[in-house]
Amino acid sequence: xxxxxxxxxxxxxxxxxxxxxxxxxxxxxxxxxxxxxxxxxxxxxxxxxxxxxxxxxxxxxxxxxxxxxxxxxxxxxxxxxxxxxxxxxxxxxxxxxxxxxxxxxxxxxxxxxxxxxxxxxxxxxxxxxxxxxxxxxxxxxxxxxxxxxxxxxxxxxxxxxxxxxxxxxxxxxxxxxxxxxxxxxxxxxxxxxxxxxxxxxxxxxxxxxxxxxxxxxxxxxxxxxxxxxxxxxxxxxxxxxxxxxxxxxxxxxxxxxxxxxxxxxxxxxxxxxxxxxxxxxxxxxxxxxxxxxxxxxxxxxxxxxxxxxxxxxxxxxxxxxxxxxxxxxxxxxxxxxxxxxxxxxxxxxxxxxxxxxxxxxxxxxxxxxxxxxxxxxxxxxxxxxxxxxxxxxxxxxxxxxxxxxxxxxxxxxxxxxxxxxxxxxxxxxxxxxxxxxxxxxxxxxxxxxxxxxxxxxxxxxxxxxxxxxxxxxxxxxxxxxxxxxxxxxxxxxxxxxxxxxxxxxxxxxxxxxxxxxxxxxxxxxxxxxxxxxxxxxxxxxxxxxxxxxxxxxxxxxxxxxxxxxxxxxxxxxxxxxxxxxxxxxxxxxxxxxxxxxxxxxxxxxxxxxxxxxxxxxxxxxxxxxxxxxxxxxxxxxxxx
Ligand SMILES: Cc1cc2nc3c(=O)[nH]c(=O)nc-3n(C[C@H](O)[C@H](O)[C@H](O)COP(=O)(O)OP(=O)(O)OC[C@H]3O[C@@H](n4cnc5c(N)ncnc54)[C@H](O)[C@@H]3O)c2cc1C
Numbered sequence: 001x002x003x004x005x006x007x008x009x010x011x012x013x014x015x016x017x018x019x020x021x022x023x024x025x026x027x028x029x030x031x032x033x034x035x036x037x038x039x040x041x042x043x044x045x046x047x048x049x050x051x052x053x054x055x056x057x058x059x060x061x062x063x064x065x066x067x068x069x070x071x072x073x074x075x076x077x078x079x080x081x082x083x084x085x086x087x088x089x090x091x092x093x094x095x096x097x098x099x100x101x102x103x104x105x106x107x108x109x110x111x112x113x114x115x116x117x118x119x120x121x122x123x124x125x126x127x128x129x130x131x132x133x134x135x136x137x138x139x140x141x142x143x144x145x146x147x148x149x150x151x152x153x154x155x156x157x158x159x160x161x162x163x164x165x166x167x168x169x170x171x172x173x174x175x176x177x178x179x180x181x182x183x184x185x186x187x188x189x190x191x192x193x194x195x196x197x198x199x200x201x202x203x204x205x206x207x208x209x210x211x212x213x214x215x216x217x218x219x220x221x222x223x224x225x226x227x228x229x230x231x232x233x234x235x236x237x238x239x240x241x242x243x244x245x246x247x248x249x250x251x252x253x254x255x256x257x258x259x260x261x262x263x264x265x266x267x268x269x270x271x272x273x274x275x276x277x278x279x280x281x282x283x284x285x286x287x288x289x290x291x292x293x294x295x296x297x298x299x300x301x302x303x304x305x306x307x308x309x310x311x312x313x314x315x316x317x318x319x320x321x322x323x324x325x326x327x328x329x330x331x332x333x334x335x336x337x338x339x340x341x342x343x344x345x346x347x348x349x350x351x352x353x354x355x356x357x358x359x360x361x362x363x364x365x366x367x368x369x370x371x372x373x374x375x376x377x378x379x380x381x382x383x384x385x386x387x388x389x390x391x392x393x394x395x396x397x398x399x400x401x402x403x404x405x406x407x408x409x410x411x412x413x414x415x416x417x418x419x420x421x422x423x424x425x426x427x428x429x430x431x432x433x434x435x436x437x438x439x440x441x442x443x444x445x446x447x448x449x450x451x452x453x454x455x456x457x458x459x460x461x462x463x464x465x466x467x468x469x470x471x472x473x474x475x476x477x478x479x480x481x482x483x484x485x486x487x488x489x490x491x492x493x494x495x496x497x498x499x500x501x502x503x504x505x506x507x508x509x510x511x512x513x514x515x516x517x518x519x520x521x522x523x524x525x526x527x528x529x530x531x532x533x534x535x536x537x538x539x540x541x542x543x544x545x546x547x548x549x550x551x552x553x554x555x556x557x558x559x560x561x562x563x564x565x566x567x568x569x570x571x572x573x574x575x576x577x578x579x580x581x582x583x584x585x586x587x588x589x590x591x592x593x594x595x596x597x598x599x600x601x602x603x604x605x606x607x608x609x610x611x612x613x614x615x616x617x618x619x620x621x622x623x624x625x626x627x628x629x630x631x632x633x634x635x636x637x638x639x640x
Pocket of ligand 1: 015016017018019020021046047048049053054055056057066067068069144145146147174175176177206207520530532533584585586595596597598599
């Protein structure tokens with residue numbers, strides 16, 4: 001009988017195979033390809049949806065749900081294609097992949113493709129990675145939600161909803177966008193609707209998962225939120241009902257099908273989300289900040305430590321002024337470029353970067369009468385202004401949105417305002433240095449998330465201009481009413497309807513029979529509806545980050561999974577980093593900032609892939625156990 005030597009095995013479970021789970025798989029495979037494993041590596045991906053695309057990018061959703069990232073800026077591969085097959089570490093960007101598919105070739109690099117098509121690309125990427133996985137590596141999709149994690153004999157056991165059990169050495173949680181249990185206000189709305197036939201309350205989720213088909217033609221439908229999901233709901237209930245948007249004399253118009261309802265929408269600002277500038281930046285473009293630099297953040301920490309005894313920062317005091325300066329730098333430079341030339345803009349930028357008299361500089365360049373962008377005012381343009389009628393409010397709103405569309409169409413380099421706001425996207429990595437891992441004082445952290453973050457999102461993370469133009473067309477066609485600032489939503493028992501109204505717009509009260517919450521649920525660990533996360537939290541395997549100021553005792557529970565810096569080990573209930581359990585992406589949002597990212601960029605690796613790579617490196621660093629020899633005779637071993 002031949003000796004049988006069991007080669008060591010490493011079992012890795014990835015829970016959630018949307019873009020983040022895929023990125024971890026990709027970097028594991030790249031590293032395993034570069035350094036072949038001693039034994040067998042088995043990677044198990046728990047994902048009830050399509051592996052690679054996951055829930056958000058499922059390929060079966062309608063094509064009117066669009067991405068809000070230009071196709072040319074998107075790649076899920078950590079490096080570009082080479083002469084070999086598409087595989088982990090070498091594959092096309094989304095735009096390159098689209099070009100290879102005649103069906104989608106009309107979507108250019110600066111266009112915003114359907115989410116379903118990005119889902120196809122992600123699935124293709126997953127299939128290619130698996131088909132070309134290095135020798136000794138097995139990848140398996142477990143088409144089940146993981147519902148339980150527990151420890152036994154130093155291993156982490158992952159149990160799937162369908163009964164699959166994986167005994168893993170390492171587990172990575174990439175569970176993405178959460179579903180949460182209803183809070184008291186939502187429960188009241190649900191009960192109100194349930195008790196009255198003909199009323200419906202639709203809770204917030206990815207629009208493709210919202211049950212909107214029961215909405216009747218002509219029905220009055222309330223929509224809470226005017227952000228990205230609002231545009232999805234709008235598309236579903238117009239284009240999805242057979243209506244068409246057409247361009248006539250340079251303006252977007254809507255041709256109704258007669259099957260659409262009437263939308264009554266509102267939000268805190270009363271403003272439809274602003275458009276992002278037409279993309280003019282190359283796929284490999286990277287911005288090098290002038291003011292909000294890593295060094296400036298470090299210096300601010302040293303200063304905070306010296307003066308307050310804590311290195312935690314105050315966002316409004318330490319970071320926001322740098323960010324505003326950066327925005328102004330780009331804004332005025334773009335003005336100079338537009339008025340004079342590229343060379344003049346370069347000269348201006350160089351002087352502005354080090355000037356101690358910026359006011360004087362603006363005067364010298366003829367820009368003294370150009371006020372800097374006011375982020376808060378841009379995001380909340382109506383302030384305390386009152387309007388005599390819904391018509392008066394719509395007049396102001398349309399003027400503002402028409403202006404916004406015109407600026408967005410000029411592009412994110414040529415238009416000074418859109419160029420400067422785009423910088424808020426380009427500097428996210430540095431802002432993260434200040435914010436992540438309780439980098440801000442607790443009160444400042446709360447303020448950052450509740451005050452700055454919505455403003456930042458409103459002015460820099462909006463949809464393409466076409467979407468805003470479509471919203472304007474619907475207002476003009478009388479199919480969309482925007483209620484006004486500080487929209488209040490209530491259940492009117494006497495009227496037997498939901499009511500939306502704005503205290504700033506006279507006559508704005510509207511009754512609706514269906515109310516749709518068009519806001520993606522925010523990560524809130526204690527309210528998660530995911531059985532796995534609930535159980536892991538209850539058992540102390542994972543914990544919520546509580547940002548604490550040790551000097552004052554001030555605390556801010558952030559609602560997200562507490563993780564270490566790279567490689568993002570979760571922190572258990574005893575406060576210890578767990579060497580075998582990692583969390584990445586949306587479940588860690590608020591421990592880190594702006595983790596809702598579904599792609600890297602073409603070209604050199606960006607944060608999206610660096611994050612995944614840190615986990616991959618740590619997972620594989622584990623020394624493999626010595627082979628288990630079942631028979632003592634040393635020769636003619638058969639490895640399995
Ligand atoms: C509607 C919508 C549109 C967006 N559009 C863009 C865009 O255009 N550009 C952009 O950059 N970002 C966009 N985002 C942000 C989004 O966060 C990322 O693009 C991306 O989807 C995040 O990837 P992820 O893998 O972290 O999370 P997800 O995409 O949410 O994937 C997580 C996966 O985990 C699975 N899962 C959850 N729990 C379990 C469990 N217990 N067991 C097993 N599997 C589980 C889910 O089924 C899901 O497939 C959008 C987000 C939403 C909601």
